[in-house]
Amino acid sequence: MAYTVCTARSLFRSKCVIFLLLFIAVNGSPPEDPIKCSSNNNSSCTITNSYGMFPDRSVCKAANVAYPASEQELISIVAAAAMAKTRIKVATRFSHSIPKLVCPAGQEGLLISTKHLNRVLKLDVQAMTVTVESGVTLRQVIEESAKAGLALPYGPYWWGLTVGGMLGTGAHGSSLWGRGSSVHDYAVEIRIVTPGNPEEEFVNVRVLNESHQDFYAAKVSLGVLGVISQVTLKLEPLFKRSIAYVQKSDSDLGDQAAIFGHRHEFADITWYPSQRKAAYRVDDRISSNTSGNGLYNFFPFRPMLSVAMAVVRATEENQESLRDADGKCIGGKLVTSTLNAFAFGLTNDGVVFAGYPVIGYQNRLQSSGTCLDSAEDSMITGCGWDPRINGEFFHQTTFSVALSVVKNFIQDIQKLVQMEPKALCGLELYNGIIMRYVKASNAYLGKQEDSLDFDIMYYRSKDPMAPRLYEDVLEEIEQLAVFKYGGLPHWGKNRNLVFDGVIKKYKNAGEFLKVKQKFDPLGLFSSEWTDQMLGLKDGVMIFKEGCALEGLCICSQDIHCAPSKGYFCRPGKVYKDARVCTRLSSDFCFCESCD
Ligand SMILES: Cc1cc2nc3c(=O)[nH]c(=O)nc-3n(C[C@H](O)[C@H](O)[C@H](O)COP(=O)(O)OP(=O)(O)OC[C@H]3O[C@@H](n4cnc5c(N)ncnc54)[C@H](O)[C@@H]3O)c2cc1C
Incomplete structure (x- = not known):
């Protein structure tokens, strides 16, 4: 099994070193709070996402924000808001979702932040469960579980997501094994605070588990059912994994993609379509007696030097304005070969990567995100997408395609690459297409079939009216995925057009809407955007001059x-x-x- 390594000489030759400077491992400034209020009593507020930019480039407004620190406080806040018929949305510490999920209807709504609902409440070693408040991050779940010798077997690769946010959007990692890679499929109990009628003093606390039908709505709720207060997750005994990346030609990728996930428990694939290559992650559970103390600290999730990020962005803007596709292809090769050479941030012992396999405990390998660890450093460093750095600014198109048709989808992309060989070099500047396995779920708004999720990041201009290099090819892939192959967009990512008619793809959408009607009959937790996604209102696509450039329309x-x-x-x-x-x-x- 051959893979590329950056030796001292090739390191110099290939300018690996320049890119490593980007990923320098120092503490960085933590992301800003996405909520800002103009008065100091938490009123007249705005909210955005962690990128500082929604798909339509608007900033959402809310009259007030509340920061409950316990379920009791949360209950009082929901009761008061329900009594006043105030529109509500739940916000989190970082607000990672790209679409406008977090915006309350109108401009006079209430944001309930889970920033202070951040405690791990109970670790039951016997039952192998952990009960957390909904603002607890994936990182806390991983770390606290490991202290008790337990592990969440699968989950997102970025540990800054909150439990409420992951359930809100159906967040996942990569696996077809066990219950699959979606965090909501490890929820065994959900406590949710919903509006009530006057006889109920305007509030209800509902405790749901697998024996209630409503549980399957709450597992992926888009935030429209009420405020999830606490979640109990099923864990497993802590185990070890063995990881190796193997790079190969992508000539048989269509066939491999359909079977690779069945062969390896934590398999994923990173595809470099313009280089006609794919990096297969051969990743399996192994005996805990095997020696190894590997660590995953994914380079793009480490603190980035702001100055270097600004240079990279300026280079990309320059390439766009000069239509320099060759420059993008060279840059793409440099980024991907550097990431491969340094094992994407895997090390065998927490310090050095000396070769595959990397063996270590699940809690050290499953997820990362050190750019969140931070003392303030006046923005010398930060997360690469932090809007205060003039760094990464991108579209993210993410959808899952059923395994039964994934080969045809991949082959259609390969045909496009054959016609326009340089068209997808720009994706490789963002480490190519990440392909992760997701299993069919019993959540009403969860995956309908075993699927492969494609995560594609690409240049977004600061000017909404400026077209991109090979604009058409990316747009075609987006439409191929969701319309020709019936792909399901990730609820927390994407541009507007992919959500057009999306709800018709969910066979239990009707059941979900019944639960929504039961939990929140006045629609206080609903907004224009959630109504549009749920098919209750038209207008997912916004038609205006230049709208297709931003993915607001087809x-x-x-x-x-x-x-x-x-x-x-x-x-x-x-x-x-x-x-x-x-x-x-x-x-x-x-x-x-x-x-
Ligand atoms: C760097 C990065 C890496 C990522 N990696 C992955 C990945 O590996 N896999 C993946 O699937 N996704 C990934 N995502 C996307 C992510 O899954 C979703 O955007 C996400 O789950 C959001 O989590 P959040 O805690 O920021 O929630 P938010 O984006 O703030 O909220 C998401 C939704 O959930 C609702 N919500 C939040 N908390 C509650 C609550 N307590 N009660 C009711 N509703 C609530 C909100 O109202 C909103 O509708 C990544 C995003 C980023 C920025």
């Missing part, structure tokens, strides 16, 4: 693209039903309307 007219810059609405190259912004003229045309 173009149906040239004006939805950028005709003055040579981009017109045309059918896809492989998927003829797609409508994408295609560059037709080789010279830019800066006039208002081109003949």
Whole structure:
């Protein structure tokens, strides 16, 4: 099994060192609170996400924010809001979701932050469960469980997510084994505070477990059922894993993708389509007697030097403005070969990567996110996407495609690469396409079939009217995935268009809506965006000049693209039903309307 290594000489030659500077391991400034209030009594507030930018670039407003520190306080807050018929949304410490899930309806709503609902309440070693408040992060779950010799077997790779947020959006890691990789499928009890009628003093605390039908709605709730107060998660005895990345040609990726996840418990694949390569993560549970104290500290989740991030961003902006696809291809190879050479941040002992396999305990390998650890350092460093750094600014398109059709989907992308070999180099600047396995779930809004989740990040211009290099190819892949292959978008990521008609893909959507009606008949926890996603309102897509460039719409007219810059609405190259912004003229045309 061959894999690339950066030796001292090749390190110098390949400029690996420049990129390692980006991932320097020092403490960084913690992310800002996404909620800001203009007065010091927590009123006149705004909320955004951790990237500082929603898909439509708006900032949401709320009249007030409340920070309960116990379930009792939470109950009083929900009761008072329900009595006043105030619109409510639950917010978290970091607000990681890209779409506007966290915005209360209107501008006079209430945000209930789970920032101080951050305690691990009970670890039951006998039952192998942990009960936490909903603002507890994945990192806390992992660390506290490990202290008792227990582990959450699967979960997201980024440990800054809260338990409430993971249940809110169906967050997952990668596995087809056991109950699969979605955190909500390890929930065995959920306590949720919902509005009540006057006879109930305007509030209800509902305790749900697998014996209640309503539990399957609460497992993935989009935040519309009420405030999850506490969650009990099922754990396993702590175990060890053995991880090795194997890089191969992507010529048989379609076939491999359908079976690889059945062969290895924690398998995932990182695909570099323009290099025609894929890195397979061969990752299995092994005996705890095997020696090894490996650690995963994923480079892109480490504190980044702000200055270096700004240089990288400026380079990318320059490549875009000069249409320098070759530059992106060179950059993409540099990033991916460096990450591969340094094992993506895996080390054999917490310090050095000396070769595969990396063996270690689950709690040290399952997730990371050291850019959150931080003393303030005046923004010398931070998380790479922190809006205060002029660094990463991207779209993130993430959807799961059923394993039964994944081969065809991959082959369609490969056809596009054959037609436009440089079109996907830009993705490789963001480490390519991360492909993770997700199992079918009994959650009403969970995955409907065993699937492979594709996570794609790519350049977003600061100017919403500016088209991207190979705009059309990315748009075509997005439409291929969700419309031709029926892919399910991740609820917490993505651009508006992929949510068009999404609810029709969930066979138990009707059951979910019944529970929503029962828990919150006045829709206090609903908003325009959640109503649109749930098919209760039109308007997921926003049609206006340039809307397709930002993924707010699928173009149906040239004006939805950028005709003055040579981009017109045309059918896809492989998927003829797609409508994408295609560059037709080789010279830019800066006039208002081109003949
Ligand atoms: C760097 C990074 C890495 C990521 N990695 C992964 C990954 O590996 N796998 C993956 O699947 N996703 C990943 N995500 C996306 C992520 O899954 C979702 O965006 C996410 O689950 C959000 O968690 P959060 O705690 O920030 O919640 P938020 O985004 O703040 O909230 C999400 C939704 O849940 C609701 N909610 C939150 N708490 C409660 C509560 N107590 N009661 C009721 N509703 C509540 C909110 O109202 C909102 O609707 C990543 C995101 C980032 C930024």
